[in-house]
Amino acid sequence: MDLNRVRLVAKREWLTRLRQRSFQITTVVQVLFVAIGASVPTAIALFSDDDVAMADVLIVDGTGADIAERLAPYIVPGETAGFANGGDTIELIATELTADEARTQVDEGDAAAALIVSRADDEDLAFTYVSDSGDSDSTAQQLYAGAAGISFEDRLERGGIDQAEFEAASAAPVFTIEGRQAAGEVNGTDVSGARVGIAYFFTILMFMTIMLYGAWVATGVVEEKASRIMEIMINAATPRDLLAGKVLGIGLAGLTQLAPMLLTGGVVFALQKPIAEALGADSSALPNIDFGSLSVQGIGWFMVYFLLGFTLYAAMYAALGSLVSRQEEVNQAVSPMITVMFVGYFAAFFTMWTPDSLLARVLSIFPLTAPFVMISRVVISPPPAWEMALSVGLLAAALVVAILFAARVYRIGVLLYGQKPSWRALFGKTLEQTAR
């Protein structure tokens, strides 16, 4: 292996990709998307914060009938919004303000809403609910229930029905809402929804990048065959140098595209708590995970499995690509390998809620599926160290075998035009030393 030649080929591949307009645009767009994606927790917290702001309700009582006090039992304790963790209880505040002053307070955002109570001409209670979101919020629904109850009591009172008897019959029911995270108990493992979300991201990214950059390798090889420059290349350098340079160069191009994206995503995600607080969102509405360590762990393991997985698959992409002569034949040539990748990809999703199942454990150690399944397990529920070590070790070993085999196939394939050889003939040829 001549490192200087490998470097030359790698540099050419890297620069060629970097100069492509499509490469540049994709890189920028990916950074933007990931920055947005990594901010989802803050966005959720901000959104739930809107509902929390609805909690202060001014009660403007023009009736002297202790409306604020009588409304209180109707307000459901617990959350006002459907989001996880910590919405505030509606707080009713009796005030001496006039109706118009209360309206102004709502307009200026000092209070979430105001309830203005007066007596109509027929002595019945009249309620006006003032809110910037109209009657669409859950506070309005709760206040309506209260208003209905109080009006009923008021009419009974005015009609001379015994107060005590009535109160006993119409006491508010015990109604409790218990806030739970979107979580399930499976196999004794707590699987957090937030972690599954991150696992989704990394698994999809792993699959897309290995497939995309792998396809670059295969089409690159076929391009060189189709343009016949391969004959000169193969004379100037050994097939192994050319293969190594191509995989390295395209791998570097891939990293060049991935690095800004992962870095941006990682930093934004790690800083979700400070960012949410800076934007005035309630940080207790964020998922209960350690953003910093999850970013570092996720990206770190992603890099390990991407580098190993990409190189393994890229070597095979190159070997399969070298066996065909035209671009149209590439897809067919690589399809058996894509099938294997899909198995790993779908298995990763299939086992996300059961990261410790036997299927997940086996497929996260088997080298061809490990990059997809293990990255998902690592994020969701870190497996024991020996499983990680075995998975990485086997993957590295498979990598060496794949590269050696690919170099031999490559050497024969690159000068082969026209008919594709049978697998048996090819295998026989790769075992005998026919050329450099």
Add this chain to the structure above:
Amino acid sequence: MSLEIRSVSKTYGSHRAVDDVSFTVTPGRIFGFLGTNGAGKTTTMRMILDIIRPDSGSIFQDGTSNTSISRNAFGYLPEERGLYPKMRVDEQMLFLAQLYGATRHEASARFDEWMERLEITENRERLVEQLSKGNQQKIQFLAAILHDPDVLILDEPFSGLDPVNAEQMKRAFLEMRERGKTIIFSTHQLDDAQELCQDVAIIHRGKLMTSGDVSSVRQSLGQQVVRFGLAEHEPAAWLEEIPDVTVARDRGDHFELKVPDKAAAQAVLREAIRRDLTVSRFDISYPSLNEVFLSLVRGMPEESKSEVDHEMLVPA
């Protein structure tokens, strides 16, 4: 100081592409490797370059096996021309020269020199796909020489070139010969070979028919060609009656006669004078490479297609 090919053979399936071929190429001379399409020229050249290995036999450059020699000893112009179409000429040439092992500095100086010599300096920064076909060929030639190889292997270097470009390419050949390079080029255009080569080898169906310097190959048939013209060209049955003389062709204004020696040629001249005919042309030469080639390959049985095993067949 020479390139030696010693009894190399290569078989693809049941097809014997190269069969026990041996020859020697001397530096500072141009060696023509002649044969029809599929004769085994490209396979032999690829074996010299160690792109494929012979089943048996060996190849030595200056006494060292070609399997252990540095890659930059060889320059190669493949029959199927190929470069990265979307890469700039200068970047591509420097890339390939460096891949062969030249330093960037050396390669750059040679690139400038040869771009000037081949009169294509204005194409430095163009993409290869934007060049005319002739200029692409020149660039392809540069790709073979910019790393300053000792041995140049050129597969059909003149195919597809117009006369002006072909002439420029021939001058480049001579320049490389001046610099003491070993040059092998294959062709089935035997006129090119006769014009440029000092040495030739003729290969047919994988077998070496003959090799050596051009004049000895031309003499090898033991025949001479007499071009014999009369002021009044007319059918001349009397020519056939002279012993040892064969009329090979009636060229319209002269006859081509085959004779075994100069004495037979003299007999033709004497008979013409005896018949009181005016001789307008009389020259004696050895058969052209073309004629040697045709007479060597004539009568060889046609190979049936079914003998060729296409399964692992690299174009030969």
